Amino acid sequence: MGGLGLAGLVAGGGALAGCQDGTTPAAPTGSPEPAAWAALDARLDGRLLRPGDPDYPAASRLFDPAFDDVRPAAVARARSAADVRACVEFARQQDLAITARAGGHSYGGYSSTTGLVVDVTAMATVTPNADGTARIGAGALLVDVYDQLGQAGRALPAGSCPTVGIAGLALGGGIGVLGRRHGLTCDRMLSAEVVLASGEVVRTDASHDPELLWALRGGGGGNVGIVTSFDFATHAATPLVLVSCRWPWAASAEVLAAWQRWISDPGGAPDTFWSTCVVSSVPSGGVGGTPALRLSGVSCGPADEAGVAAVRAQLDALADAAGQQPISVSVVPREHRRAMLIEAGCAGLEVAACHPRDRAPGGTLPRVAQRAASAFLREPLSTGGVATMLAAIERRQRTAGARSGAIILDSWGGEINRVAPADTAFVHRSTIASAQYVAGYDIRDPPAAKAANEAWLRATVAAMAPHVSSSAYQNYIDPELSDWARAYYGDNLGRLRQAKRVYDPDNLFRFAQGITPA
Numbered sequence: 001m002g003g004l005g006l007a008g009l010v011a012g013g014g015a016l017a018g019c020q021d022g023t024t025p026a027a028p029t030g031s032p033e034p035a036a037w038a039a040l041d042a043r044l045d046g047r048l049l050r051p052g053d054p055d056y057p058a059a060s061r062l063f064d065p066a067f068d069d070v071r072p073a074a075v076a077r078a079r080s081a082a083d084v085r086a087c088v089e090f091a092r093q094q095d096l097a098i099t100a101r102a103g104g105h106s107y108g109g110y111s112s113t114t115g116l117v118v119d120v121t122a123m124a125t126v127t128p129n130a131d132g133t134a135r136i137g138a139g140a141l142l143v144d145v146y147d148q149l150g151q152a153g154r155a156l157p158a159g160s161c162p163t164v165g166i167a168g169l170a171l172g173g174g175i176g177v178l179g180r181r182h183g184l185t186c187d188r189m190l191s192a193e194v195v196l197a198s199g200e201v202v203r204t205d206a207s208h209d210p211e212l213l214w215a216l217r218g219g220g221g222g223n224v225g226i227v228t229s230f231d232f233a234t235h236a237a238t239p240l241v242l243v244s245c246r247w248p249w250a251a252s253a254e255v256l257a258a259w260q261r262w263i264s265d266p267g268g269a270p271d272t273f274w275s276t277c278v279v280s281s282v283p284s285g286g287v288g289g290t291p292a293l294r295l296s297g298v299s300c301g302p303a304d305e306a307g308v309a310a311v312r313a314q315l316d317a318l319a320d321a322a323g324q325q326p327i328s329v330s331v332v333p334r335e336h337r338r339a340m341l342i343e344a345g346c347a348g349l350e351v352a353a354c355h356p357r358d359r360a361p362g363g364t365l366p367r368v369a370q371r372a373a374s375a376f377l378r379e380p381l382s383t384g385g386v387a388t389m390l391a392a393i394e395r396r397q398r399t400a401g402a403r404s405g406a407i408i409l410d411s412w413g414g415e416i417n418r419v420a421p422a423d424t425a426f427v428h429r430s431t432i433a434s435a436q437y438v439a440g441y442d443i444r445d446p447p448a449a450k451a452a453n454e455a456w457l458r459a460t461v462a463a464m465a466p467h468v469s470s471s472a473y474q475n476y477i478d479p480e481l482s483d484w485a486r487a488y489y490g491d492n493l494g495r496l497r498q499a500k501r502v503y504d505p506d507n508l509f510r511f512a513q514g515i516t517p518a
Helices: 034-043 056-060 081-094 142-151 166-171 210-216 249-264 305-322 336-343 383-397 414-418 447-467 484-503
Strands: 074-077 098-101 116-119 126-128 133-137 189-195 201-204 226-233 240-247 273-280 292-299 328-334 370-377 405-411 433-440
Touching (some): 034 074, 056 074, 081 189, 081 201, 081 226, 126 142, 142 336, 166 226, 189 210, 210 484, 240 249, 240 305, 249 292, 273 383, 292 305, 328 336, 383 405, 383 447
Antiparallel strands (some): 126 133, 189 201, 189 226, 240 328, 370 433
């Protein structure tokens, strides 16, 4: 559940498709009677919404309208761990599929089900503490996390997309613009309150159920329980320097090569400087036009005059290495909270407006339809890899009627890679960048256009496969990925399956890409 995509950071929402022995777990078959639903409703402090309720349509929808045809039997708007416990016990007793939802950004639609959806968005309190920690409800959206922590002068390294939920993001890792300096969101997780498949409510930390905490720190959302709140270690919300550069498309190969050296070489970009290099097609209404190359960055080093000058010097060195000056450069210091709103695509908006238009009063942000996949780069792409990437974007630019498509390269390294792969469930600790392939479309597009969009995405993934690692980011979850369990979890997969056996031995929490017990 959580990441930086064309529309921002997207939550993965995780689960496994087959048992260890290759069999498929039996799907839940329960169909509760009306009296059973009424009994559950009576147990809840929050509302239980069923088809026919006027609030059900909005409550049943995910961020991506592609999943609007998934009709939950009910959506429970949980207000407490006791509500979640009641839902878990009900699902187990009724043999009913169950899944949790916060932001609802899963690329695979895994935060919905035809059974019972436990919506935790009402549990969204953000409480900064004097010791620098913060307790954050599992339903808090990133825009509110940044806003409420920022008011206390604190911050948390997390994603950019404002409507992603903190739970899905943290459970799947959590890359963001402060990652190179402060690590992943999951690295900052100190404890969590979790409702287990048994219905037991536990608070896990380094001294209590430490193996559960290990699994929650990057083991994918929805695998070992439903989290209701987290404690995180925060850091000071210092001013940031925002960077944006555009280069001519003709210089793309040289700029990409120089950028990869810059983020990976010891003498290149400092850990305080995160950046993303995006190559994208530009819809032109027909065939033609020129794709775009853009570099965006955030420096969490000094934001005074000397700090801004140092950032400009870094960009000058990058341009010199590429042998091509950018068309435009913007280097602007901003107060932390405002900088994160800008990174969220909410420049000029206040916090209330930077919410989903159909789920929050005053919200203005639309839902987005897109398909995506990912890979990690453990070393810079070869000349052939860069050429393959650029050819894919040019091919989409030449396709009549195609909507925007992009390959997004986010810089990793720094503090992220100082954590050993086995210290948390998040195993991807030796990468220099992630690659996200994104194909946008309109839900109203005809079937042929949607098929062509998917075909471009899959052809791009296949063409790039020889040039990237076989691993993938679980928060950019991909329903079409083969050997996905190994791609997401690598050498940590066996230990995760052991944790699943301890905390959910009967595999109550299961869906298409969820971990099965060892």
